[in-house]
Amino acid sequence: MKEENERPHTVPIMDMIDAEKKIEVSLVKIREILFKADPQVVMVQLYFQRLLNHYRDIEASIHGNVKPSINKLLDFTQSIIVTTPINRGRGTLDEEGITTYVEELENLFNLANIYIYQTQNDELIKYSQGMQMNVSGTLYPYFEEDHFTDLLSPYTEILRATFGLSSNEVVEGLLAISKQLRTTEFLEYLIDSGDHTEEGLSEEKLLSLAEYFNVARITGWPLEFIKELAFHQGESKDFYENNLQIMIKETPIKYKPFIGFGSKYYCFSIDNLFDNFYRTILRAIRRRKEGISNKINNIQKELSEALPLKFFKNILPTSQMFQSVFYKAPVGANGKNEWCECDGIILFDNVMIIMEVKGGALSPVSPFSDEDAYKESLNNLAKNPYEQSLRFYEEFKRTGKIDIYQKESKKRYKLIKSIENVEFIQACCITLDDFNEIASQIEKTEFIQNNDLPIWCISINDLRVYPELFDSPSLFLNYLYQRSHATKNPYIKLNDELDHLGMYFAYNDYSTRIKEIANEEDIQEIFIESHRDEIDAYMARKINSGNYEGERENFSELFFGPVSKPSQEMEPMFKQLITLLDRSKQNSCIRVARYLLLLDSDTRNNISEFLTSRSRKLIEVRSRKGILTPYIAFNFKEEEKLRELPVIQVFLLNSSNKLFKDVVQRKSFLMERIVEENALTYCVLVGMNKNRELTKVITHIIGPENFQMLSESALKNLRDRRENLSKSRNFKEF
Secondary structure, three states, rough: EEEHHHHOOOOOOOOOOHHHHHHHHHHHHHHHHHHOHHHHHHHHHHHHHHHHHHHHHHHHHOOOOOOOHHHHHHHHHHHHHHHHOOOOOOOOHHHHHHHHHHHHHHHHHHHHHHHHHHOOOOHHHHHHHHHHOOOOOOHHHHHHHHEEEEEEEHHHHHHHHHOOOHHHHHHHHHHHHHHHHHOHHHHHHHHHHOOOOOOOOOHHHHHHHHHHEEHHHHHHOOOOHHOOOOOEEEOOOOOOOOHHHHOOOOHHHOOEEEEEEEOEEEEHHHHHHHHHHHHHHHHHHHHOOOHHHHHHHHHHHHHHHHHHOOOOOOOOOEEEEEEEEEEEEEEEOOOOOEEEEEEEEEEEEEEEOOOOOOOOOOOOOOOOHHHHHHHHHHHHHHHHHHHHHHHHHHHHHOOEHHHHEEEEOOOOOOEEEEEEOOOOEEEEEEOOOHHHHHHHHHHHHHOOOOOOEEEEEEEHHHOHHHHHOOOHHHHHHHHHHHHHHHHHOOOOOOOOHHHHHHHHHHHHHHHHHHHHHHHHHHOOEEEOOOOHHHHHHHHHHHHHHHOOOOOOHHHHHHHHHHOOOOOOOOOHHHHHHHHHHHHHHOHHHHHHHHHOOOOHHHHHHHHHHHHHHHHHHHHHHHHHOOOOOEEEOOOOOOHOOOOOEEEHHHHHHEOOHHHOHHHHHHHHHHHHHOOOOOEEEEEEEEEOOOOOOOOEEEEEEEOOHHHHHHOOHHHHHHHHHHHHOOOOEEEEEO
16 A cells, blocks of 8 residues: 555656557558558457467466456457458468557557546546446456356246347357367467467468367357357448447447457457356347247346345354335325335344345446446436345334234235344345446445445345355454544545455455544555455466366466365464354354454454464363363453453363353352443353363353342452452453
8 A cells, every 4th residue: 555646657748649549650651551451360469469468477367367368358359350341361470460459459448548548538437437448357267257257047947038048058169169268278278279480370371270269160150149149240340430439439349249250259358258248148038039028127127136145144044034125104295105125135133234236237338438427327226226235224223123024915914023132234236247347436426425334336246255255244344443443534436346345354444544544644645556466366266277287287276276165363372262153153153253354453463463372371281080171251441441352351261171061160260250230241252172271161241230130248248259360360351
């Protein structure tokens, strides 16, 4: 992280008219080079060029740091081919021609970025346009099979009736294309083809290599289905009204990802295919079958509500989940109570997640092409669901309780749950479409009103990552808590949702960390570098491990080391305690884990040191048949008390201690050792085995009412025993 005024200035000052003229000149050069050769041959050559760029800098490709002009090389070129009248160029581009083409494309992207930066559009639109123009590949390849199986399975009947394909066959074809184009198999295919010369491959040989990209050969899909998803050369020649639109309008291949040459159809751009395939399929179905839209909309509604609950259930397995619930709330100007719907409610201990999901599409047009349409889609995908969440939240807050119902008929509703005793509430607005370029920033825009209900806007693509990285309910809920603070922090403006997750792993309370930096340096704005690199590398290694499994040496593992899941760094004993509390599956234990995760690094380390040193002492005493019960307490001193936390005491015992079984004796034992009678105290009994491994845990809550029930003499005796115990020096306070 560094101050904004230290950020390197990569965008030079240039007049907008001058930028437009230079874009025109650059496009003339690009077209001149491109159409010197056979476009089909050029696509093969450029695929090879892009592959070499990634191969030469594997680390950059793993972390997603390759230049946009390289990542978009095939998308851009294919879009030029399908929007330009048919060219009769023959032959191949020589090495100099390829190099010049790639360099000029980089220049064009730089010019386009300058143009965007100089326009008078508001920052949100400029930011979104830049992200759409420069970024692709929004879904981790590791999730492709699960993702498209989830999305397309409900359409099996429709797909069969429309194209004669099941959803499984569509997914299998997609995965075959992914394997073909995401690996280095083309290099082997090239070597096996033979006929190499010092001048490179001939036009004839390159045309034969195009078979490597033949969609019908790779997938086995019917030709009619493939045709529906393809443009031929020059088929979309009216797509762009002028040259500037080539850089600021969405690409035509967003709508049809394949390209036809003659009677065959090819796939060169894998990122474009997977980024847009779901919506492409739905458009194709609607074109072929009239009157199908209502059925598709109903499928999307059910799908968009069910999928997030599936992911949350993986992270919070013991939570209560309610899909499509109804409640009464004031609606309209007269404030009359009406039935309102909420897409989903998740309850876990004292946490409630209000889930609103949108299956509708983010506007396919670029922000610069139609700013109004783009903002309207953001309204539908973010503002509207947040306001729906807010209505539920306000109704709950009014009385601290809300009843939710299931709709049984048009006018009949059945009570399913009365929700109360909730301390932390999070709104979660989820979209089927990926709107990653804006999701992480939308909470600080005009689309989200200022309110004390924290908002988490996320796409299904990104939400899918969380069950992979979180196997701990307490860590996930702690992340939500820290994420809610970041929502309100004006200094935190991140380019990506997963940057929030990376910052959480790095700093835990990253919102406070950023505030401290701002206060220390007295600065107005902070530039925060990407924090998702470790996550990107992990997901890349996961898919690479699968590709190499049982076949040959794993190059990725040799280069980067073994796959290691990103996580928050903790001292081993503290981490062991959190894991033990999580695995107990008891809400009280997981709540304690959540509380402990709110502690700063020093206090965490103190707990770890206590468990480490006292476990050693406990083993020594055990061998001498002595009696020792070390414990610590924190958050009880008024001047140091954290508002979010109760008093917590941790007791270390041998796993065989009968206090784990005898509730009456345990309660008496704990009351003798409570440090604050007038406060709610969470007593955590941790049992260890002879190898100093933590194997048992119980959380027993002692409150003021437990002492108030005692007679005066009993209370005096208890206090006397506590004073004697405190003198034994087996107690350490924080």
